[in-house]
Amino acid sequence: MKDKHILEILDGQRFADLDGDALERARAHAAGCADCRPAFEAARVSAALLDARAEAAAAEPSAFFQTKVLAAIREKQNIRKPIAAFWRWWQASYPLVGSMLFIVVTLAVLILLAPPSKTEPPVATYNLYTTDSVILNQRPPRSITTEQALEVIYTERRDAIKR
Amino acid sequence: MARAATAGDEAAFAEIVRRYSPRVFSFSSRFFRRYEQIEEAAQEVFLKAFTQLRNFEGRGSLEGWLTRITVTTCINILRATKPQNELTVSDLTEDETVWLENKLANVSSANYQNEEDKLIAADLVRRVLETLPPDDSLILQMIDGEGASIREASAATGWSESKVKIKAFRARRRMREAVQKLLNAKDGKLLKTDKTVK
Incomplete structure (x- = not known):
């Protein structure tokens, strides 16, 4: 300590820890040295500033801090484990989703597996009532096709014109 | 409690947060000025603690383990941000200038x-x-401000005792030089006092 320069002494330990001898030597040197005096004063002021810092109250956690931390942890877990998150979602909603899927699949299967229709495209059919059959209250003839109906109509008209 | 939390017991980890958050906040306060920054850092500490809980082997206290995580996290956050320019006398408020003059x-x-x-x-x-590097700031506050020993600072930071001593030496010099610049900048007026040096 004896041969150390004042700056080494000041920087080597807390200002408050300087013992009487070292402090007196530093003070005496600073009083007479224009270069070291600012350093001595700065060290003293620094020590006072740090004391003030130590006395200042530290911040306290808010009442919601614990909730925030737990929420952040859950969010991080969900991001990292999408399968687990999907499984949790599935457990909550599987009855509804399951039934919807079942209906859709059933309809799709029915549509795909339904047999093709073998009937011919329907044709316009109608029962031909002649005037005589209506008057005489006779049963109409069996159903005929459109072409047959047209043939009957035009034949009757042709006959009517000839007459 | 740590074992229960590692096994996924959320209530156990919630208890850890409740019990140790004041200490984590206290340590984070040494690095940041604004409350939002302190809270964000503390939240980050507990998130890290949760993911690294299985690495806590029970050697040493949970409090000490969390303190080391706090120190590392806060220093990393500060290193990632833009460093502060040195403080000049024009940055000081009138109250601060008066305080320096009085001191x-x-x-x-x-x-x-x-x-x-x-x-x-x-x-x-x-x-x-x-304006100082974050680890210098921490060491100064712990040792010079709060009176912690080299051993205590070493245990809290996870640094070796020799590293703590070296950091403390350099931190004091940087702090002294920063304050000296402030005092000198007033045209040496503050230092021309004839008052007896304490």
Whole structure:
């Protein structure tokens, strides 16, 4: 300590820890040295500033801090484990989703597996009532096709014109 | 409790957060000035603790383990942000300049020690400490401010004792030089006082 320069002494330990001898030597040197005096004063002021810092109250956690931390942890877990998150979602909603899927699949299967229709495209059919059959209250003839109906109509008209 | 939390017991981890968050906040306060920054850092600490809980082997206390995570996390956050420019005398408020003048003149009246002066000093020192590297700032606050021993600082930071001593030496020099610049910048006026040096 004896041969150390004042700056080494000041920087080597807390200002408050300087013992009487070292402090007196530093003070005496600073009083007479224009270069070291600012350093001595700065060290003293620094020590006072740090004391003030130590006395200042530290911040306290808010009442919601614990909730925030737990929420952040859950969010991080969900991001990292999408399968687990999907499984949790599935457990909550599987009855509804399951039934919807079942209906859709059933309809799709029915549509795909339904047999093709073998009937011919329907044709316009109608029962031909002649005037005589209506008057005489006779049963109409069996159903005929459109072409047959047209043939009957035009034949009757042709006959009517000839007459 | 740590074992239960590692096994996924959320209530156990919630208890860890409740029990140790004041200490984590106290440590984070040494690095940041604004409350939002302190809270964000503390949240990050507990998120890391949750993911690394299985690495806690029970050697040493849970509190010490969390303190080391806090130190590492806060230093990493600060290193990622833009470093503060050095503080110049033009950055000081009038109250802070008066405080420095009073301190330099070694005024020790009752008024000087009132709560308002303490708040001014606390804010000024935070601004000075922001201009230093984050690990220097931490070491200064722990050892020079709070009186922690080298061993205690080593246990809290996870650094070796020799590393703590070296950091403390360099931190004191940087702090002294920063304050010296502030004092010198007033045209040496503050240092021309004829008052007796304390």
